Amino acid sequence: MLFLTESECIDLMNFLASDKTSHFYKLLPICFFGIFYGLRRSEILGLKWNAIDYVKKTLCIQHTVVRVKTTEAKDSTKTINSFRTLTLFPTAEQCLAMIKTEQDANRKFFGSSYYESNYIFTWEDGKPYGPDYISKLFCKATKAYGRPEITLHKLRHTCASLLINKG
Numbered sequence: 193m194l195f196l197t198e199s200e201c202i203d204l205m206n207f208l209a210s211d212k213t214s215h216f217y218k219l220l221p222i223c224f225f226g227i228f229y230g231l232r233r234s235e236i237l238g239l240k241w242n243a244i245d246y247v248k249k250t251l252c253i254q255h256t257v258v259r260v261k262t263t264e265a266k267d268s269t270k271t272i273n274s275f276r277t278l279t280l281f282p283t284a285e286q287c288l289a290m291i292k293t294e295q296d297a298n299r300k301f302f303g304s305s306y307y308e309s310n311y312i313f314t315w316e317d318g319k320p321y322g323p324d325y326i327s328k329l330f331c332k333a334t335k336a337y338g339r340p341e342i343t344l345h346k347l348r349h350t351c352a353s354l355l356i357n358k359g
Contacts, residue, residue, distance in 0.1 A: 196339075196347075196350045204334075204342075207337045219333055221288075226348060237323055237326065238253075240310045240312065241310050241311075244288060244312075246280070251284065252278075254275055288312065302316070327343070
């Protein structure tokens, strides 16, 4: 099992955030949800705005985006136990607020060409990211960071390790 320490998580996220014009910057919130919620790639990409309850402060994992031969969205999770409701903590709310602000600006810019999908993680035109693209970009980012052995799925292991260390 390979995972990042707490300080390595901070370093990786600072690396991703260091250049807002870089393609790696779009990985920052994806990385956040991998590290601090332990979500699978399919669960991160499957997050929809209607799964967020700002009043109850919850995030519901109920949808996935996977790629078999084509990109496919499912109204289900990997297993029955994968369907779960998590606490929405303040830093996650801030992260989502930044994404929402950017999506609103993109919606204005693209006008009627904007693809309304309700997904949180999308291209500038509103179309959801493909899972393979995100994995390949993450591999490039971790290679540039100097830790090519870290994959997106390893962030799930990192979350478990951080939770164990916190008791």
